[in-house]
Amino acid sequence: MASAEDVKELRKRTGSGIMDIRQALDEAGGDPDQAVEILRVKGQAQAAKRGGKTASEGVIASYVHAGGQIGVLVEVNSETDFVARSDEFQEFAREVALHVAASAPLYISEDDIPEEDREREMRILREQAAGEGKPEDVQQRIAEGCMKKWLEDVVLLNQKHVNEEKHETKTIEELRAALSATTGENIVVRRAVRFQVGEED
Amino acid sequence: MASAEDVKELRKRTGSGIMDIRQALDEAGGDPDQAVEILRVKGQAQAAKRGGKTASEGVIASYVHAGGQIGVLVEVNSETDFVARSDEFQEFAREVALHVAASAPLYISEDDIPEEDREREMRILREQAAGEGKPEDVQQRIAEGCMKKWLEDVVLLNQKHVNEEKHETKTIEELRAALSATTGENIVVRRAVRFQVGEED
Numbered sequence: 030m031a032s033a034e035d036v037k038e039l040r041k042r043t044g045s046g047i048m049d050i051r052q053a054l055d056e057a058g059g060d061p062d063q064a065v066e067i068l069r070v071k072g073q074a075q076a077a078k079r080g081g082k083t084a085s086e087g088v089i090a091s092y093v094h095a096g097g098q099i100g101v102l103v104e105v106n107s108e109t110d111f112v113a114r115s116d117e118f119q120e121f122a123r124e125v126a127l128h129v130a131a132s133a134p135l136y137i138s139e140d141d142i143p144e145e146d147r148e149r150e151m152r153i154l155r156e157q158a159a160g161e162g163k164p165e166d167v168q169q170r171i172a173e174g175c176m177k178k179w180l181e182d183v184v185l186l187n188q189k190h191v192n193e194e195k196h197e198t199k200t201i202e203e204l205r206a207a208l209s210a211t212t213g214e215n216i217v218v219r220r221a222v223r224f225q226v227g228e229e230d
Numbered sequence: 231m232a233s234a235e236d237v238k239e240l241r242k243r244t245g246s247g248i249m250d251i252r253q254a255l256d257e258a259g260g261d262p263d264q265a266v267e268i269l270r271v272k273g274q275a276q277a278a279k280r281g282g283k284t285a286s287e288g289v290i291a292s293y294v295h296a297g298g299q300i301g302v303l304v305e306v307n308s309e310t311d312f313v314a315r316s317d318e319f320q321e322f323a324r325e326v327a328l329h330v331a332a333s334a335p336l337y338i339s340e341d342d343i344p345e346e347d348r349e350r351e352m353r354i355l356r357e358q359a360a361g362e363g364k365p366e367d368v369q370q371r372i373a374e375g376c377m378k379k380w381l382e383d384v385v386l387l388n389q390k391h392v393n394e395e396k397h398e399t400k401t402i403e404e405l406r407a408a409l410s411a412t413t414g415e416n417i418v419v420r421r422a423v424r425f426q427v428g429e430e431d
Contacts, residue, residue: 041430066350066353066354069354069358070354070357070358070361071361085427085428086427086428087427087428088298088299088427089294089295089298089299089300089301089425089426089427090294090298090301091292091293091294091301091303092292093290093291093292094290097289097290097291097314097320097323098289098290099290100290100291100292100303100305101303102292102301102302102303102423102425103425104301104425104427106427106428113298113427119298122298149267152267153267153270153271156271157270157271160271160272220425222303222423222425224290224303224304224305224421224423225290226286226287226288226289226290226305226307226314227286227287227288227307229242
């Protein structure tokens with residue numbers, strides 16, 4: 030029996046009717062991907078198209094560095110269209126895009142760091158500290174201090190905005206929290222991508 | 231013994247000295263990732279930073295749809311900076327960005343389609359054709375015709391530019407080839423990303 034969750038998900042993915050989806054899921058033994066194929070074979074689903082589903086409000090902002098050698102695209106979400114269209118929200122999105130162009134963060138938030146990346150970094154920092162001939166507890170403190178520094182370096186929300194004069198050395202997270210307080214809405218820096226001409230993938 | 235290829239690759243990734251790299255590769259039994267760790271532990275490598283390496287010339291262009299609900303970033307490469315800075319090249323990059331915003335292609339070129347995606351599509355089209363009660367050779371022709379149509383729909387270079395009036399229903403590939411002929415350089419649409427507010431990942 031198809032779960033309500035699966036049906037809802039497939040309805041979003043295919044635009045098909047609920048009875049068709051239930052039947053396809055049954056035929057597919059509950060496998061959603063196979064159910065999509067069945068729906069498409071029967072002509073009951075649209076070809077999967079990218080995008081379109083709106084989960085929340087917000088804005089896409091871009092920043093291309095003079096000369097077009099670096100470009101950034103960011104999405105910032107709010108809860109309502111009203112806030113998304115406000116000047117202060119749009120300004121925040123632009124400032125984040127500009128910051129990403131200058132600072133090239135690797136992750137949006139600490140939660141986005143794959144466990145593997147974090148462990149590799151900690152292992153390297155521990156071994157670096159071990160090479161300095163200090164007692165073990167000191168080594169541990171050194172490694173932890175370096176880890177904190179690394180998180181400030183590579184995580185967007187932990188970074189101080191590059192325009193330190195304008196933003197009084199506030200971090201992106203502090204600017205986000207301030208905007209959230211002013212607007213009374215949850216504000217989310219959802220994703221960012223940065224292209225630099227000729228860089229390796 | 232470390233291969234010249236590996237040494238060159240690690241030199242790009244770490245900025246370390248060649249002798250240090252050779253030694254690290256030996257210690258790592260030839261594993262490049264482990265060699266990077268060894269170099270970093272020894273302080274002989276910079277922390278891995280995103281980007282920076284310039285493989286070719288070109289430009290990053292962005293296009294954000296009025297209202298900021300859709301945004302696109304594209305990289306187009308040329309062989310020389312001279313061509314990259316020319317008006318016609320910059321215009322081409324802008325036109326590609328605008329087109330991607332409107333058409334949401336899934337792939338840049340046919341070569342970028344994972345074999346798995348292509349096989350899944352062909353399987354679906356064959357089964358759709360089989361449902362129509364036609365002879366088998368006709369079924370095959372129908373499926374092939376639909377495949378061709380699919381490739382025109384989802385592959386950027388195969389798509390007709392959305393501004394059909396201005397570009398006389400030319401495909402992006404035709405526009406690219408024309409620019410390549412005018413400039414006498416290889417022109418490559420290297421990558422594109424499209425964000426739409428609230429869409430699912």
